[in-house]
Amino acid sequence: MVDSGGLWTPPEDELGEALQTAQVLIEEGRADEAGPYQQRVIELARERAEGHPDHYEAKHLMAATHYELAGSLNASGRHEEALAALHGAQLGYTELHDAGLLDATSFLADIRARRAMTQAHRGRGATAVLEMDGAVIAYGQLVGGSDGLKHQPDFARVLAMNALILRRYGDPALAVASADAATQLFLQLADQINDSPQSLSYARYLCSATAVSADVHASEGRLDLALEADEIGLTTADTLADSESATDLRTLVAALTRKGKHLSIVGRVMEGEESLRTAYATDAETAARVTEELDRGLPLRLVQALENAEIKLGPFEQYHRLLALSEPAPGMTLATVSGRTDPESAAVRASELAELVRPLMPQDVETALTLGLESHYLFAISSERESHRMRYETSTYAPIWAQLLLDISEAYYRTGKTEMALDLAGWCAEVATALIPFTDDDFVMKDLAGACYRHHGDLLAATGDLTASQHAHEAAQQLQLGR
Numbered sequence: 386m387v388d389s390g391g392l393w394t395p396p397e398d399e400l401g402e403a404l405q406t407a408q409v410l411i412e413e414g415r416a417d418e419a420g421p422y423q424q425r426v427i428e429l430a431r432e433r434a435e436g437h438p439d440h441y442e443a444k445h446l447m448a449a450t451h452y453e454l455a456g457s458l459n460a461s462g463r464h465e466e467a468l469a470a471l472h473g474a475q476l477g478y479t480e481l482h483d484a485g486l487l488d489a490t491s492f493l494a495d496i497r498a499r500r501a502m503t504q505a506h507r508g509r510g511a512t513a514v515l516e517m518d519g520a521v522i523a524y525g526q527l528v529g530g531s532d533g534l535k536h537q538p539d540f541a542r543v544l545a546m547n548a549l550i551l552r553r554y555g556d557p558a559l560a561v562a563s564a565d566a567a568t569q570l571f572l573q574l575a576d577q578i579n580d581s582p583q584s585l586s587y588a589r590y591l592c593s594a595t596a597v598s599a600d601v602h603a604s605e606g607r608l609d610l611a612l613e614a615d616e617i618g619l620t621t622a623d624t625l626a627d628s629e630s631a632t633d634l635r636t637l638v639a640a641l642t643r644k645g646k647h648l649s650i651v652g653r654v655m656e657g658e659e660s661l662r663t664a665y666a667t668d669a670e671t672a673a674r675v676t677e678e679l680d681r682g683l684p685l686r687l688v689q690a691l692e693n694a695e696i697k698l699g700p701f702e703q704y705h706r707l708l709a710l711s712e713p714a715p716g717m718t719l720a721t722v723s724g725r726t727d728p729e730s731a732a733v734r735a736s737e738l739a740e741l742v743r744p745l746m747p748q749d750v751e752t753a754l755t756l757g758l759e760s761h762y763l764f765a766i767s768s769e770r771e772s773h774r775m776r777y778e779t780s781t782y783a784p785i786w787a788q789l790l791l792d793i794s795e796a797y798y799r800t801g802k803t804e805m806a807l808d809l810a811g812w813c814a815e816v817a818t819a820l821i822p823f824t825d826d827d828f829v830m831k832d833l834a835g836a837c838y839r840h841h842g843d844l845l846a847a848t849g850d851l852t853a854s855q856h857a858h859e860a861a862q863q864l865q866l867g868r
Contacts, residue, residue, distance in 0.1 A: 448477025508804025
């Protein structure tokens, strides 16, 4: 949503017309058609800014439109280009922020959130979870500030996005907490949102949140809560479908399919069948996709994975400490991974989780990967928050993190999930770089760092990026030669 923050007023000329057309298309659920108009806005704004370094209105318009363009590119399946557009938006907002012309906190949080969704579209789920975690935390701080009321609708939006990503790549318990919080906030703000120019966009995010709520509650046997979420989602989707947007029609079909499935589970078979017949008659492809998604089920919850580990490995000393991660840390709400514990403890808990991964891998790959991802998320959060342990005890924690990433990336690749494997391999190479200062006198550390670089290079080659693969292998070779 392009928001000027009071810096500019859209001009009444070609630039303004292109901007207005793009906005109308987005609100109508036709974001994939808005790209050419957004590109034109950026071109015209750039022309106005050239030679005028103080033309901050044009610079803000470029940043805002780059952000919107990323959404349009995602809708068209052009995710690499979307990431480039988001980079342009981040540069622009950072410049305005540093110049003291704009508090860009919310804008930069939105960029993280959209980048997370883009990475999720690419299958880079580990990065998506962590990017979205940062966006939620940033908005949580904003709603607790002096202008908190203004930010509440967008906090609900980001919580809904977070729920979507956690449903696929994280703990369903976190996903449903985020989805329920988003739904509750959307409903509380209904009057404010209905008067907003972005009301249709918020309604679409409400549908996303209720879908996640319904899926997780149903999987846990809480069918009353699932049907309640279904009803909210279906009512909202039915209103959206009046837009005659193909995207909104698919949202309605998805809501009908979910409700039909859940009605059948609780014994209201005839109602369920009627809902499913309507869904399939309207859009059989969407109904079949949602049915397949529901049949596939959800990832393991952290609690389930720990219980599985205890069954497979026998009792282990850190079980109850790790089980405590399923409850929010003091002062936190458990809708994000970072809400599990404080940054200092995160590195310790991550190490304890990592200890379980290798012995579990031959017995239960799904459980091992679940615990491995949770360990990675905690390491990454501890590192991003610059905890004392990750900054000053790098030689202790970084090797554990690197070996973990190497192990789970290789396992994802063996199971055919190449994009997720490549995502983790990229993290592995980054952590390997942190090991380099310790490799002169520690051959084990040197071999581990080299293995991380080589693994990353192998996966880059497997996905066709031969130039980047060569650079990764050269880094491993230079490390081995001591350069």
